[in-house]
Amino acid sequence: MSEHLLRAALDAAERGWHVFPLRPGGKPPALHGERSCTGTGECASGHRKWEQRATTDPDRIRAAWSRAPFNVGIATGPSGLVVVDLDTPEHKGSSDAPDGATTFRALCERAGHAVPTTYRVRTTTGGTHLYFTAPPGVRLANTAGTVATSVDTRAWGGYVVAAGSILPTGRYEALNAPETAALPPWLQTILQPAPKPSEAPSVAVAGQSRRYAEVALAAETRNVAIAQHGSREAALFRAARALGRFVAWGDLPRHVVEQALQEAGEAAGLTVSECRSTLRSALNWSITHNSRRRDAA
Numbered sequence: 001m002s003e004h005l006l007r008a009a010l011d012a013a014e015r016g017w018h019v020f021p022l023r024p025g026g027k028p029p030a031l032h033g034e035r036s037c038t039g040t041g042e043c044a045s046g047h048r049k050w051e052q053r054a055t056t057d058p059d060r061i062r063a064a065w066s067r068a069p070f071n072v073g074i075a076t077g078p079s080g081l082v083v084v085d086l087d088t089p090e091h092k093g094s095s096d097a098p099d100g101a102t103t104f105r106a107l108c109e110r111a112g113h114a115v116p117t118t119y120r121v122r123t124t125t126g127g128t129h130l131y132f133t134a135p136p137g138v139r140l141a142n143t144a145g146t147v148a149t150s151v152d153t154r155a156w157g158g159y160v161v162a163a164g165s166i167l168p169t170g171r172y173e174a175l176n177a178p179e180t181a182a183l184p185p186w187l188q189t190i191l192q193p194a195p196k197p198s199e200a201p202s203v204a205v206a207g208q209s210r211r212y213a214e215v216a217l218a219a220e221t222r223n224v225a226i227a228q229h230g231s232r233e234a235a236l237f238r239a240a241r242a243l244g245r246f247v248a249w250g251d252l253p254r255h256v257v258e259q260a261l262q263e264a265g266e267a268a269g270l271t272v273s274e275c276r277s278t279l280r281s282a283l284n285w286s287i288t289h290n291s292r293r294r295d296a297a
Contacts, residue, residue: 010062020050030070077155082191084147084151124171132181140188217243217257232270
């Protein structure tokens with residue numbers, strides 16, 4: 001077993017992924033002082049020594065795995081990875097909710113794309129990890145439920161259990177598609193929060209912002225209305241995400257945005273229910289993630 005786990009660690013390192021030891025038969029880091037880490041990689045102490053000590057150095061890996069049959073952790077941030085975790089509802093404490101694979105597939109369809117073909121790993125609970133290379137120059141964080149129900153992500157500050165690792169419930173197994181695809185731009189849009197302004201605006205600036213919001217509403221509505229078949233839902237989704245921040249900031253009433261985008265979506269050929277479903281989820285997410293007012297300290 002030790003040789004198998006060492007090979008798993010070396011295989012990951014050969015891909016350029018930074019690895020570190022996890023407890024034998026478990027998922028927490030096997031590093032001193034980090035006994036209370038969660039699956040996101042956050043520890044009770046607030047430290048992430050495992051992220052700093054993760055390595056691709058074969059000599060260091062051999063030395064570490066010679067001491068015990070450690071499972072293999074991959075520090076996603078230093079590895080330049082964003083891993084999408086498609087969980088099962090039972091793992092989230094519910095048996096009647098759709099699983100992560102189903103909700104992610106529906107999200108891809110709404111964005112006008114197929115589920116990306118990329119390196120993936122099956123977990124011991126029946127879930128799936130989809131591996132993507134992170135966009136250059138962008139530092140994404142972990143998310144939980146931001147993308148969709150039972151869909152989490154691991155990036156900076158997070159880690160995943162590598163293929164080959166063994167738990168009492170089974171083994172993590174690499175599936176098809178040995179290559180790791182780039183993170184799709186539409187998914188990056190969901191994961192990358194809008195930048196927060198650094199200064200409180202004056203009354204004049206606030207008025208200017210409302211005018212800007214109205215211009216943005218007109219532009220986004222036009223983009224949705226002229227969207228071509230195959231990209232209509234993605235255009236509506238992006239528009240709602242973009243305009244939701246103006247709703248959160250009080251520059252545009254929600255019902256105005258919903259009505260304008262609903263009409264534009266129907267004009268592009270989407271059904272009433274398709275528009276409503278996409279608008280509701282996209283606006284809710286954008287409003288929640290842009291809830292801090294621009295004039296707050």
